[in-house]
Amino acid sequence: MKVVITGGHHSSALPVIEKLKEKVSDVKLFWVGHKYSAKGDKNTTLEYREIKALGIPFFDLKAGKVYKTYDFGRWVKIPLGFIQAFYYLLKIKPDVIMSFGGYLAAPVVSAGWFLKIPSLTHEQTVVAGYSNRFISKFVKKILISWKQSAKFFPSKKVKFVGIPLRRSIFQIKSDSFKGNSELPTIYVSEGKTGSHIINEVMKQSLSDLLGFCNVILQCGDNYIFNDHDVIEGLYKKIEDSVEGKMFLRKFVFEEEIGEALLRSSLVVSRCGAHTTAELLALKKPCLLIPISWVSHNEQFENASVLKKYGLGEIIEERNLNPEILVQKIKEMLKDLSKYKLNDESALDFLKEDPASLIADEIIQIQAK
The missing domain is CATH 3.40.50.2000 (Glycogen Phosphorylase B;)
Known part of the structure; x- marks a missing residue:
């Protein structure tokens, strides 16, 4: 066959x-x-x-x-x-x-x-x-x-x-992302191709974010912008002066994805269909930055589903800047108990x- x-x-x-x-x-x-x-x-x-x-x-x-x-x-x-x-x-x-x-x-x-x-x-x-x-x-x-x-x-x-989900998201199989144990950890996921827009904001936000949390950052591997190497260089300059730790990846592969999702208190993410399903399945608090130009405003619709079911907040791309990102992450981390799945029927796709x-x-x- x-x-x-x-x-x-x-x-x-x-x-x-x-x-x-x-x-x-x-x-x-x-x-x-x-x-x-x-x-x-x-x-x-x-x-x-x-x-x-x-x-x-x-x-x-x-x-x-x-x-x-x-x-x-x-x-x-x-x-x-x-x-x-x-x-x-x-x-x-x-x-x-x-x-x-x-x-x-x-x-x-x-x-x-x-x-x-x-x-x-x-x-x-x-x-x-x-x-x-x-x-x-x-x-x-x-x-x-x-x-x-x-x-x-x-x-x-x-x-x-x-929607089929990877088994690897439900269990920790690695030991790659142990940061400062006294701080929460956030996982910033930019999708398969990464996002230069989010990376630009992360470059300006990194020092502030690492003052109150550890950061797992999946930044993509774009040859034109070379964001990975730029962010890596920025982190080396501030590493000794911040309390949090950053873990930088071009991609988070199968062996580490469970740890990235389960160790993090909050996921900051694009909102493709698969990401939406995974965040729902894990009942994960999330801050969503939908791509603005996709067909039928698909990512915003996906993000709205997560917000409707009590798990997420949305920052539209046109409003994204370092100040808003840092402020929203701080607010959500201080009140994580607010973000709980409010309707189990949302998980029908997993039955x-x-x-x-x-x-x-x-x-x-x-x-x-």
């Missing part, structure tokens, strides 16, 4: 890959995705590193994305992405395509439809993305994480399965094993 996996949410795919290997001993997996996060970036994506570490063949797809503003270069890449996806599928000859949304899924699934390769997709967000809405015409099944998402798709194709359910759907579609 050959399965091509594609899409923009590789964190959801990893638990499904694990389940597929358990259920189908001879399964052969292939990944179509992004090797680099941006044009001109020489550093590979977290997606590429983690998929290659599993020994799965990785096919780099250079597809265009439809933006609200016209960009000729990006629009040209749309048909080119389809042609490249068509070539990859002819080369691999998969039995089924599993999509995890995102704009890369569109050329892969539509090319698969032309080649009569059955496909299914998983929607991680509360508000369905453009790509999954588009490919809903071509897929056999649409698997959703949140029951509210059903209204965006043809009802006959929809099945609620929840069954989503990764196993998705793996079963892949196997069933291939068997038809």
Whole structure:
């Protein structure tokens, strides 16, 4: 059985890959995705590193994305992405395509439809993305994480399965982030590609923050801005004069993610679909800085879910500055008991094993 996996949410795919290997001993997996996060970036994506570490063949797809503003270069890449996806599928000859949304899924699934390769997709967000809405015409099944998402798709194709979460977030397997035991610890998570905007604010806030807490900072690995090395240099200058300790990472990998989340009193984070689900599952107090430009204001909607259920506060990106960030973190740390999950029904997406359910759907579609 050959399965091509594609899409923009590789964190959801990893638990499904694990389940597929358990259920189908001879399964052969292939990944179509992004090797680099941006044009001109020489550093590979977290997606590429983690998929290659599993020994799965990785096919780099250079597809265009439809933006609200016209960009000729990006629009040209749309048909080119389809042609490249068509070539990859002819080369691999998969039995089924599993999509995890995102704009890369569109050329892969539509090319698969032309080649009569059955496909299914998983929607991680509360508000369905453009790509999954588009490919809903071509897929056999649409698997959703949140029951509210059903209204965006043809009802006959929809099945609620929840969102697959990494087992590693629920247990501490490392001993990497022991700071000053008399201070709380915050974990600043900027997503797979990092955020130069947040990094700029962190550079100016670092000295103040380390005066009252330890900081685990996942800053990304952008070759253009080189934020990691700049922040590392700043910390070395102030390390001996502050009470808190900083732990800097480009990425927080599987072996350390449980410790980062469970050791921290507060998570400061972007608000992608997977992050939203993990913070809910852990009932973690969080300060959310949603990306302002994503489709359908998706990250703000996700952040609003966490706020609604009593766990989070939101700083909109346009309002973000060092003073506001430091003040809000101080306020939340002083009153953490305020941030508790107020409705257990928010955890409906965890009641069954989503990764196993998705793996079963892949196997069933291939068997038809």
